[in-house]
Amino acid sequence: xxxxxxxxxxxxxxxxxxxxxxxxxxxxxxxxxxxxxxxxxxxxxxxxxxxxxxxxxxxxxxxxxxxxxxxxxxxxxxxxxxxxxxxxxxxxxxxxxxxxxxxxxxxxxxxxxxxxxxxxxxxxxxxxxxxxxxxxxxxxxxxxxxxxxxxxxxxxxxxxxxxxxxxxxxxxxxxxxxxxxxxxxxxxxxxxxxxxxxxxxxxxxxx
Numbered sequence: 001x002x003x004x005x006x007x008x009x010x011x012x013x014x015x016x017x018x019x020x021x022x023x024x025x026x027x028x029x030x031x032x033x034x035x036x037x038x039x040x041x042x043x044x045x046x047x048x049x050x051x052x053x054x055x056x057x058x059x060x061x062x063x064x065x066x067x068x069x070x071x072x073x074x075x076x077x078x079x080x081x082x083x084x085x086x087x088x089x090x091x092x093x094x095x096x097x098x099x100x101x102x103x104x105x106x107x108x109x110x111x112x113x114x115x116x117x118x119x120x121x122x123x124x125x126x127x128x129x130x131x132x133x134x135x136x137x138x139x140x141x142x143x144x145x146x147x148x149x150x151x152x153x154x155x156x157x158x159x160x161x162x163x164x165x166x167x168x169x170x171x172x173x174x175x176x177x178x179x180x181x182x183x184x185x186x187x188x189x190x191x192x193x194x195x196x197x198x199x200x201x202x203x204x205x206x207x
Contacts, residue, residue: 113153134181
């Protein structure tokens with residue numbers, strides 16, 4: 001898990017920093033002086049492609065005032081490489097698994113950009129099928145978390161990164177037979193609640 005987190009940071013941090021430096025260097029002095037007041041922004045919509053390396057890609061939207069925002073998002077859990085390494089064993093595969101979450105953020109700068117702190121919670125529904133045993137394990141988790149990050153705001157678009165620390169609390173779990181199976185009674189859904197860390201990369205548009 002540490003190697004995956006380190007790889008993810010090494011992928012997006014240099015790119016974002018280099019982009020921000022180039023943007024600052026290319027801005028004429030007069031324009032810099034006139035840009036002291038942050039533009040009025042009501043919210044944003046985004047995608048998180050880094051989720052393919054973590055716990056699945058996300059899409060979502062935030063809205064709010066100059067510094068405080070709230071939002072909703074959805075996650076397709078199946079493709080996340082880190083999620084696969086933690087949830088799947090030999091013979092397992094994901095059936096459709098998803099997450100829905102809400103979050104709030106406080107931006108220390110105006111215009112929904114710059115350094116921010118946030119907190120949120122996500123409901124995660126996971127189905128793992130084992131074809132050889134013909135059983136499926138269905139689990140539900142509640143995942144409260146805190147985050148810290150930075151958003152580079154451009155005219156209409158932005159790129160932002162955040163580090164997340166939370167606790168995945170298992171709410172329920174059951175094992176059922178797949179069609180043709182009769183082994184469910186021999187399995188049990190183990191308690192897999194745990195602390196977890198993640199990173200996110202958001203590419204979005206302001207509105």
